[in-house]
Amino acid sequence: MSRKYTPISSDFHDMLEELIFDKKTCEVVYFDEAGKIARKIKLERLLMVEEQEFLEIESGEMIRLDNLFSVNGSLSTLYC
Numbered sequence: 784m785s786r787k788y789t790p791i792s793s794d795f796h797d798m799l800e801e802l803i804f805d806k807k808t809c810e811v812v813y814f815d816e817a818g819k820i821a822r823k824i825k826l827e828r829l830l831m832v833e834e835q836e837f838l839e840i841e842s843g844e845m846i847r848l849d850n851l852f853s854v855n856g857s858l859s860t861l862y863c
Contacts, residue, residue, distance in 0.1 A: 788835040789849045792860040799838060799854065802826050811840070812852040819852065826854075 802809055803826045812821045825841040829848075837845040851859045 788847065790836070791848045791851065795851075795854075795857070795859050796829075796836075796848070798857060799826065799829060799848075802854065803828060809855050811846075811854050813846050814850045814852065815846075 806825065808823050808825050810821065810823055811826075812819065814820070827839040827841055830837045830839055830845065832845075836848040838848060838851070839845050849859075853859060
């Protein structure tokens with residue numbers, strides 16, 4: 784069973800939107816079932832699926848926004 788979705792801060796959300804618009808490769812650190820993952824990837828778009836927000840990356844994978852730890856060194860407020 785997955786844990787309840789926790790929305791991210793509007794400032795962090797706005798930063799993600801800007802990075803998607805810029806189409807630059809970003810350093811993304813997030814958590815998945817295996818633990819903490821760090822990757823350099825391009826961000827494609829933000830999606831809402833069943834009342835949860837996701838970040839789609841260039842490979843087509845989706846990362847739930849509340850699993851993000853940092854993007855380009857900016858910490859998600861969930862982990863401050």
